[in-house]
Amino acid sequence: MEKQVELVVYGAEVLCPSCVNLPSSKEQYDWLQAAISRKFGGNGVTYKYVDIFNPPEEEPYKDFATRVVDEDMFYPVVLVEGEVVGEGNPRLKTVYKALEKHGLQPE
Template structure:
């Protein structure tokens, strides 16, 4: 696949107040990466984890990290090519559909 699809997970080491019984953002990021790789293979998706309290220097990541905090979004927040596709407890089916919509095809 020529074009890489960016999947970004925004989260924090501390669980969000409404997500007490869920895995941490980092655990969900690792789980999503494994699940997506099983369905679509290892190519085609660029994964990025952004700590909302310590975002990287790039302005778009800093701005969205600030938005997650300011708007009290449930994290992890999952974005596919800049579009929010999951919040709090992301659903695989929704993320798979978003990836397929962007042109990613499941492996046979």
């Protein structure tokens, strides 16, 4: 079985104050999943959405959600294998590059 690359999106129902004209975090999460599936296929990536105001108890998700709030980061914040690759308005090119760095190949 191939290695799964973890992509985590931290966001909230409420738009971030600096992201008024952008889609919601959840909409961007869904959009990222669709775009990544088109480029890399349906396998190889595990996706997780974390609500920063109601994070799961498990680590490292709870700690990073607290960090997003405490540091006033623009959300959604996108992590690939624990590395921040997008904040506020994630760029597909940057996300793709991070996935390729972790071994995913476009189909």
